[in-house]
Amino acid sequence: MPERTIAFFEVVAHASGEQTRVPPMEWDKALSDLSTASVQDRMVDKEVTLVGSVATARGQDHLLLHRVKDDTEWLSMMDWSTGQWQELEQNASRGFVDTSAICFLPFGNVVGIMQGSVSAPSHKRLEDWLNELHLFPDTRLAIRPVLSRAEVERLGTAHGASRIEIKIGNHKASALRGRTGRLASFLRRAHEAYGDINVTMIISVPRGKAREEDRQALLDDLRDIAPVAPGAADRARAKLVYAEADGAERSRLVELTEHHITAKRRVSAVDDDGNSIRILSAVDAILDVAAEHEGELRAAVGADLG
Template sequence: MAVQNRQRTVHFYQFADVREPAVDPLPWQNWERLLRRLRDLPVPDRTVESGGETFIGAVDPQQTAPHLLLAKVRRDHPQQIDFADGSLSKLQLAADKGLVEVTTVLFLPYGNVLATMGGGMSAPRVSAIQRWFGGMALLREQVELRPVVNAQSRDKLAHAQAVDSLEVRVQPEPYDSPSSLRAASNLGSGMNRIREEFPDMTITLKIEVPKRGRLTPRRRSRGQRHLLDSTAAFARDIGDWLDNTDSVDVAHARAHVEEYGQQSKNEVIDFVSERITAKCQVPLGATDGHHVDIHVALEKLAQASRDRERELRSAVGADI
């Protein structure tokens, strides 16, 4: 019989100093030494309360790879069934036990890059990892986690002179996903309101400056600059959505990009494909939808990191 699998996405992030966004990422950190210290701490000293949620970091002493298990304590109340009489009741746990959602983090040996795999849709995402590190104060710097982006496409938006079109598509979220996504821009807030009103539908936003002939050159230029500003503001929301949901499957803009004083050329800025990620198959028996077996998760993370190593090193300036 064929082995059944669940697909999981591996995301790659790099540590940076949130107070110095324009400078290079942090100096290389000795993660193995830091994780050894963390492993020996009592549970209360590995616990961070943030945004009404509880996160607990752990290190499995049986695993040799430098890793972190970040657990989010569940607030729901699962039901259990008595197979003898069919009665339902709330799952009873001992006072010192709890249910958690787990994300596995693997620290790579270059560029302060880490690879992550969530155990399920509600497992801690990058914002939770960042909040846990901030609460633990393990590093002297106040850190943020930046997605590792393809080196060639990283600066396109920064060098764009105008944008002709923008398209974003969001698919319906699974039932156990968060009910809302944060948005700071006008476009993001508007799209989020529509998505919340129509949660069972695919939402597509497309804005396009009309082609020549319908507008005067002056109005066309004004529209392109306006859409450039709106795209730049929306880009941060898109980045946050890509960090916190798998429902955004299309997000791209068509722009005029100028490089090193040369004449501008038309380029597609693809906010989805520019991120370096990897898909992997996890055996159904290794996950219950809330966590992935630690040995399997680290094996898959290591394999995905090896497969993307050249691209990752290029993106963070850590050439082989």
């Protein structure tokens, strides 16, 4: 059984460069409406072609988001008993897709996603698809990683940052859209100037009372990109500075790309009779992990119990 990663995200409103939380949205109604829509009404064709469909499991609807494979991709099938293979060709009435299973949780606009492959739709593709279909026509949506509150609180209680190291891989700079700090601006400008590149940035502020304001400013810029760091950066770490009561400073190294709430689970593809159960298995895994981490997820999005 393959092991898949389950990651959790928060759907928020995005307007004028700002991301704000909104009351719980009517995901059940949106999925119900989607289940009766035509294929064309569920399709977005921009950089890639995305199609949504609805699967029912555990008595509720869930979203399957598919990326249609380009007709130039080489697709083949092999018979393992004979070694014979044949090419698979798309035609006008059929296509091959990579699929992600997506569950909208009943609190805080939290969504759990399991990609069926590395090329299956990510949370950014889900964001594109939701906005292009105008499922919620009065709201422009953004989807950001749900971060562990403990790590976020470490950023909140720090007095400065003495060193940061960030690596942004190609195709990831778009995740910095809407961030207004200097770090995000530097990284965006690098991609605008040189195109599809990998950028590694290291900034270090010397110790000493005279540079205290600079360390505070660096921390402010770090806080600006922290919410999107797990989706934007291949690596993001920082040495945070905390002030002791006696005026002394202590440092702590934090990894900003590793406090996104995720889990790994094995997903069965077929049952004992050889019937496909991968979608049911994926939904079960997402909902089971969501139940295990419900307290942490609720706390992270401000939907605490009671």
